[in-house]
Amino acid sequence: MTLTATRTILDEAHASGRGVGAFNVVHLETAEALAGAAEAAGLPVILQLSENCIRYHGALDPIALATLAIADASTARVAVHLDHAEDPGLALRAIDRGFGSVMYDGAKLDFADNVATTRRVVAHADSAGVLVEAELGEIGGKDGAHAHGVRTDPDEAARFVAETGIGALAVAVGSSHAMTERTAAIDLGLIARLARAVRVPLVLHGSSGVPDETIVRGIHSGLTKINVSTHLNAAFTGAIREYLSRYPAAVDSRSYVAAGRDAVQREAARLLSLFASTTKENG
Numbered sequence: 001m002t003l004t005a006t007r008t009i010l011d012e013a014h015a016s017g018r019g020v021g022a023f024n025v026v027h028l029e030t031a032e033a034l035a036g037a038a039e040a041a042g043l044p045v046i047l048q049l050s051e052n053c054i055r056y057h058g059a060l061d062p063i064a065l066a067t068l069a070i071a072d073a074s075t076a077r078v079a080v081h082l083d084h085a086e087d088p089g090l091a092l093r094a095i096d097r098g099f100g101s102v103m104y105d106g107a108k109l110d111f112a113d114n115v116a117t118t119r120r121v122v123a124h125a126d127s128a129g130v131l132v133e134a135e136l137g138e139i140g141g142k143d144g145a146h147a148h149g150v151r152t153d154p155d156e157a158a159r160f161v162a163e164t165g166i167g168a169l170a171v172a173v174g175s176s177h178a179m180t181e182r183t184a185a186i187d188l189g190l191i192a193r194l195a196r197a198v199r200v201p202l203v204l205h206g207s208s209g210v211p212d213e214t215i216v217r218g219i220h221s222g223l224t225k226i227n228v229s230t231h232l233n234a235a236f237t238g239a240i241r242e243y244l245s246r247y248p249a250a251v252d253s254r255s256y257v258a259a260g261r262d263a264v265q266r267e268a269a270r271l272l273s274l275f276a277s278t279t280k281e282n283g
Helices: 006-016 028-041 051-057 060-073 088-097 111-128 154-164 188-197 212-221 230-246 253-276
Strands: 020-024 045-050 078-085 101-104 131-136 168-171 202-204 223-228
Touching: 006 020, 006 078, 006 101, 006 131, 006 223, 020 028, 020 078, 020 230, 020 253, 028 045, 028 060, 028 078, 028 230, 028 253, 045 051, 045 060, 051 060, 051 078, 060 078, 060 088, 078 088, 088 101, 088 111, 101 111, 111 131, 111 154, 131 154, 154 168, 154 188, 168 188, 188 202, 188 212, 212 223, 212 253, 223 230, 223 253, 230 253
Parallel strands: 020 045, 020 223, 045 078, 078 101, 101 131, 131 168, 168 202, 202 223
Antiparallel strands: none
């Protein structure tokens, strides 16, 4: 099966009131695991490459080309997305490379600058049929949209979507990145108000710190795209620790990395099924 457009996956989920998983690729093994999870669950998935991941691999092409190839070869519906690019130039390169969507993150800018730069990315993306996700916290939120206490204002969100033409909006509703404990509370009332204020799919970043039942309630309230990274990284690392504890003499990295890949595949398949089986209360 060829690559699936992110817009197709998101629009279908949004229209049906369901959630869809968007999971971060860290290296080749996680890309393989995530495509395998979609195949096992019989559901679409969005594979995400962050600016940090690309920096780790030294350049866009090595990890991008590998991820695109895995997505293209999968029997599942797989889209490839650029996550959290604060460099608009990187977003433009990902569009040209064949990504189905890009996230330009201008949340640290003031409102006017965020709008202007996001519009430039959207103009380039529209010519290639690529969806743009952007992020909005509070006006002038210099610590970004996921700083403690920052929340997205529904009126500003509606204005931002209208002025930029983006296809998905990442919102600040109480989650935080890189949480290793699933204890975060999200503002369900605010999510519902945001869903009424804008017509594009809403994206929850920092979902690793949010318990399953709270994510389910968030989808009920209006979330569509659920981003998960740290939680799956923990599954990968935990499986490797367990393998090496059982087999301390192991020296072939493929043996223990395969254990990590299998753990990510199992957990990602579970999350995909959880998100897709949840519908909005008014859906």
